[in-house]
Amino acid sequence: MSLSKQTIRIVKATAPVLEEHGETITRHFYQQMLSQNPELLNTFNATNLKTGRQQAALANAIYAYASNIDNPGALTRDIQRIAHKHVSLNILPEQYPTVGKHLLEAIAHVLGETATDEILHAWKEAYGFLANLFIEVEGGIYRENEQLDGGWRGTREFRVVNKVKESDLITSFYFLITTDRTS
Ligand code: HEM
Incomplete structure (x- = not known):
């Protein structure tokens, strides 16, 4: 799957807005996602959420993705680092739609009328693309760990x-x- 030219254009054009409002969006995102999915409270480090470290990390990652959407190769090292962190916490493919839903809702909530249907559609497509990339990289790491001598999955x-x-x-x-x- 590759991203449409229209999505690349819109996501790149909205990257500065994401930079400006990134942490407001990710704060709202975590608040909503964790209150509606309390089982995830065990997955996220409470201190990192309280200090805002996790909100900032996610906002930076999304901004880096948006501004490099036409050159995803520039993100390989970051994607590998985040994927290893996810694997260490046993993050699974079926959790990506929950994150995507709340992220899109948070973007719509914080940007208000600025977030047109066209912009939200582009971000939905871009999120799906990034999520698939993570799922693929993380799948590879899970398989590698399982095949190690004495290794296991989960x-x-x-x-x-x-x-x-x-x-x-x-x-x-x-x-x-x-x-x-x-x-
Ligand atoms: C495209 C989607 C995603 C992006 C861009 C993303 C980004 C990030 C980033 C930047 C970090 C910080 C890594 C570090 O500490 O070096 C992180 C950590 C983490 N992510 Fe994700 N993530 C995504 C999807 C998910 C999903 C689906 C889950 C599952 C609920 C998840 C759960 C976590 C957890 C639990 C941590 C560790 C947080 C902590 O230290 O408390 N992420 N992610």
Whole structure:
């Protein structure tokens, strides 16, 4: 799938607006998404949300995407970094539509009448494109991790068999696999 010329033009043209309102949009986005999907509260780091770090990270990522939409190769390193973070938290393809829905709603809410149907349609298409890219990259990392010697996919149960205080700041935890079952 590739993006239409019209979408590329609109997303690039609206990138400065996204830069200006990015954090207002992402604050609204997290507020709405987490109040309507409280199960996600366990996935996001509460401190990063409280300090605004996560809202800023998402706003920066969206702005970087919008301004490089005609040159996605420039984003490869960022996409890899974010994908590894997502994989470390077991983010799954079926969660992307929830994020997309709330992101689009937040853009519409914050931009008000400025967000015409044409602009919202372009952003919907652009989000879908980026989401597919992440899903593909993350799928590759999940497969790689699974194929490693002793690797697995998803969550796995461990038992803490030892805990050693190494210093005032560092404690080592020793884990033992309790089951072969993975999810
Ligand atoms: C195209 C869509 C998405 C973009 C652009 C995006 C972007 C980002 C960025 C920039 C970060 C910060 C990475 C870092 O710390 O270096 C992040 C982290 C994260 N993302 Fe996404 N993400 C997307 C989709 C999703 C989806 C579908 C979920 C699932 C609910 C999700 C959940 C998370 C979580 C839990 C973190 C870690 C936050 C924390 O540290 O508390 N993301 N994402």
